[in-house]
Amino acid sequence: MKRYVFASIRMALLTMFVLGIVYPLAVTGIAQAFMPAQANGSLVRRGDTVVGSSLIGQAFTGPAYIHGRPSAAGADGYDGAASSASNLAPTSKALVESVSARIAAAVAENPGLSSGTVPVDMVTASGSGLDPDITLANAYAQVARVARVRGLPVPQVRAIVESQAVGRQFGVLGEPRVNVLLLNLALDAVK
Amino acid sequence: MAFDIARLIGFVVLLTGIAVPLGLYMARVYQGEKTWLTPVLAPVERFVYRVGGVDPSGEMPWTVYAVSLLLFNFACFTILYAMLRFQGSLPLNPTGAVGMSPALAFNTAVSFVTNTNWQAYAGETGVSHLIQMAGFTWQNFISAATGITVAIALIRGLIRKESRTVGNFWVDLTRTWLYVLLPICLVLAVVFVSQGVVQTMAGSVSATTVQGATQTMSVGPVASQEAVKVLGTNGGGFFNANSAHPFENPTPLTDLLQMLAILAIPAGLTFTFGKMAGNLKQGVTVFAAMAILFALSVGVMYGFETAGNPNLTKAGADQVASVTQAGGNMEGKEVRFGITDSALFGSVTTGASCGAVNASMSSMTPLAGGMAMLNIALGEVVFGGAGAGLYGMLVFAILAVFIAGLMVGRTPEFLGKKIGPKDIKLAMFAVLALAAGILGFAALGVSTPAGMAGRLSVGPHGLSEILYAFTSGVGNNGSAFAGLNAASLFYTTTIGIAMLIGRYLFIVPVLAIAGSLAAKKQVPPSAGTFPTDTPMFSGLLVGVVVIVGALTFFPVLALGPVLEQLLMTAGKLF
Incomplete structure (x- = not known):
């Protein structure tokens, strides 16, 4: 029996060293050597400033910006250190009340948008609370507002949204979408 | 719709295309045959046995195999427990x-x-990088390998004739992580x-957002853990949101x-x-059932x-699919995955029995969430966990030949082994331990103030939250109605x-069945043999x-997900 116990402990420590230390460090070495941009968070810079990550959503509340999805990450949403979904039940009163309030706000804010046509991703919280994307329907629904606030023609804003649209990966995987941060940076770049 | 269904069928085709060569490769690995990795890995394998102080040549009876497995898992538990208690004083804690x-x-x-990866701590802040690597990544390999060794021992029990032994635990364990898990994980990561x-040793990165706020984003050695998290059907996310988090699962390709x-x-x-077993059709039959x-x-x-809420x-939301x-x-759910990839995931x-999630299970429509729960409750045999799926399904196969035997009045046989009363008792013990664990603990949860206080929801969804938690725990799944x-x-x-019940009260009977079957003669098939x-x-x-699943779980599923679906349709809120 003692023999088995010692073998167990030695095998445990040995596998911990190989699989828990050497393997992750080897992957880190490869990642940092060959793909540092991705390995360090796909950060996006404007000038010298890191303005965010192209993979992580951030809060956009100003009327001149296309807004991301509602977020349940952290107390104020989009907390990059506290990812979370709302986990509310489909029969939750709290869920339906917040969706109703978001719909009312979206309709009030966006010219041309009416109750019943509000894209569902605009008023529901994402799985991570950090969803960087919105659907094209969601982006188009905000074009009129952004164009008015920025004093730009609607077709121009719409064209910018279209230029930022991402299709399915390899034509088949996932869903078409727009990255909110990159879209807003493109809008800000318009002189 | 048609496009979505085509994609779902494409997934099964891809899966089959991967499973067949991988399965045949694994057969070579466990039979000690030469593979294309052998020239590189055989010296490493010998080194592991020498440093680990184990004898790779000795064959073990099922009892020694089981004791080795249990002692090894207990040693891992003790080390991990100590690391978790004292992680504040350990290095790599940015x-x-x-x-x-x-x-x-x-x-x-x-x-x-136990390969469950149920997470009661907060992903981003609850554990250090040392724990994520030397604790969780390590156990992600080891718990998966442990499950696979049991499946291999059971296969040997079925195919060996009048043998006292079912293999060598240390050899099976080492070959699993060295020849199967590690090479694939390196590529995948x-x-x-x-x-x-x-994939970095930093703890977080900061940005000044477009609107001028400071955003701190947790990072870490994620990719290396992510690979084994999925390959080993572990499922414990580096971050709280698991595979919904863009740093764990950034694109539709990573999702696939x-x-x-x-x-x-x-x-x-x-x-x-x-x-x-020398008859690939035996495997195809099990694969087809899964x-x-x-x-x-x-x-x-x-x-x-897809039908939505x-x-x-x-309330005024548009849930109808369109081109935009x-x-x-x-x-x-995440926009990049949408409904198709979230439902499939x-x-x-x-x-x-993975438990990684790319969407909130709790916010799914009631019957979709109920389906997820039933998948686990069936005993994790819809492909199932690494190893656990196969040995679970083979236990059901033993029950199936027993039932077929009852119908025709013959002694049940499986792969030429006569299934005796002892084997059936062991199989039933394993199956009943799962059901009793799930239903017993769920009953305790709903009948105590401490259990009821933990719910986020009231009404039928509150019951689902509690039921899901114990189903997930006993099933060693790890996903949650969070x-x-x-x-x-x-x-x-x-x-x-x-x-613990779900893992070891299943593994030990399975190994006992392996030992019992290995000792039996192989009888040639006769006219009365059920193929x-x-x-x-x-x-x-x-x-x-x-x-078995429906009779055991339908009553309680009727009170949870089924009732909630009906009330949702009727517009009743809680």
């Missing part, structure tokens, strides 16, 4: 995680040693990084690879079984999630025990799995 309480450390250590999964990786080994092992159950699950989850439509949106019930992760306060003393303790390599046997197997 975010300043503090030591866990005894109950939480017990729950977490059990969780990772690098591909993940190329898509944007982070994760789903394929989750099912690759459980599906592949059916072909390993067929190959080692695939049928999987297709049913995907259909249910995709259908209800009528309460949101009533995927539509459906998007609460708790949900079926994959609960059918396999509204439940899993960190309370009641839940850390009870779910910790539930995970187990035919579509009819696949059908019988599906029937046994569904009937």
Whole structure:
């Protein structure tokens, strides 16, 4: 029996060293050597400033910006250190009340948008609370507002949204979408 | 719709294309045959045995195999528990995680040693990088390898004739992580990084957002853990949001690879079984039964999630699919995955005992969430966990030949082994231990103030939260209806025990069956033998799995998900 116990402990420590230390460090070495941009968070810079990550959503509340999805990450949403979904039940009163309030706000804010046509991703919280994307329907629904606030023609804003649209990966995987941060940076770049 | 269904069928085709060669490769590995990796890895393997102080040549009876497995897992548990308690004083802790309480450390250590990866701690802040690597990544390999060794021992029990032994635990364990898990994980991790999964020793990165706020984003050695998280059907996310988090699962490609990786080994092992049994059709039969159950699950989850939540439509949201949106019930889902990839992932992760999630299970429509729960409750045999899926399904296969034997009045046989009363008792013990664990603990949860206090929801969804938690724990799945306060003393303790029951009260009987069958003679098939390599046997197997699951769990599922679906349609809110 003692023999088995010692073998167990030695095998445990040995596998911990190989699989828990050497393997992750080897992957880190490869990642940092060959793909540092991705390995360090796909950060996006404007000038010298890191303005965010192209993979992580951030809060956009100003009327001149296309807004991301509602977020349940952290107390104020989009907390990059506290990812979370709302986990509310489909029969939750709290869920339906917040969706109703978001719909009312979206309709009030966006010219041309009416109750019943509000894209569902605009008023529901994402799985991570950090969803960087919105659907094209969601982006188009905000074009009129952004164009008015920025004093730009609607077709121009719409064209910018279209230029930022991402299709399915390899034509088949996932869903078409727009990255909110990159879209807003493109809008800000318009002189 | 048609496009979505084509994509779902494409997934099964891809999976089969991966499972067959992987399964045949694994058969070579466990039979000690030469593989293309042998020239590189054989010296490493010998080095491991020497340093580990184990004898690779000795064959073990099932009892020694079981004792070695249990002692090894206990050693891993003890080390991990100590690390969790004292992580505050250990290195590689850039975010300043503090030591866990005894109950939480017990729950977490059990969780990772049993391949469950139930997470009662907060992902981003609860554990240090040292724990993520030398604790969780390590156990992700080891717990998966442990499950696979049991499946291999059971296969040997079925195919050996009048043998006292079922293999060597240390050899099976080492070959699993060295020849199967590690090479695939290295490739997978690098591909993940190329898509944007982070891999750094830093704790966080900061940005000044476009609107001028400061955003701190947790990072870490994620890709290396992500690879084995999925390949080993572990499922414990580096971050709280698991595979919904863009740093864990940034693109539709990583999502596809994760789903394929989750099912690759459980599906592949059916072909390993067929190959080692000398009749590939035996494996195909088991694979087909799993695939049928999987297709049913995907259909249910995709259908209800696409239909969406009528309460949101009533509130004014548009859930109809169009060219500019995927539509459906998007609460708790990511836009890049939409409904199709979220429903598919949900079926994959609960059918396999993985538990990684790319969407909130709790916010799914009631019957989609109920389907996920049923997948786990069926015993994790819809491909199932790494190893656990195959040995679970083979237990059901033994029950199926027993039932077929009762119908025709013959002694049941499986692969020429007569299934005796002892084997049936052991198989029934394993199956009943799962059911009793799930229902017993759920009953305790709903009948005590401490259990009821943990709910986020009231009404039928509150019952679902509690039921899901213990189903997930006993089933060693690890996904959750995450509204439940899993960190309370009641839940850390009870779910910790539930995970131990689900793992070891199944593994030990399975190894006992392996020992019992190995010792038997192999009788040649006769006219009265019920063939187990035919579509009819696949059908019988599906029937046994569904009937056992349905009879056991339908009453409580009726009070949870089924009732909630009816009330949702009627517009009743809680």
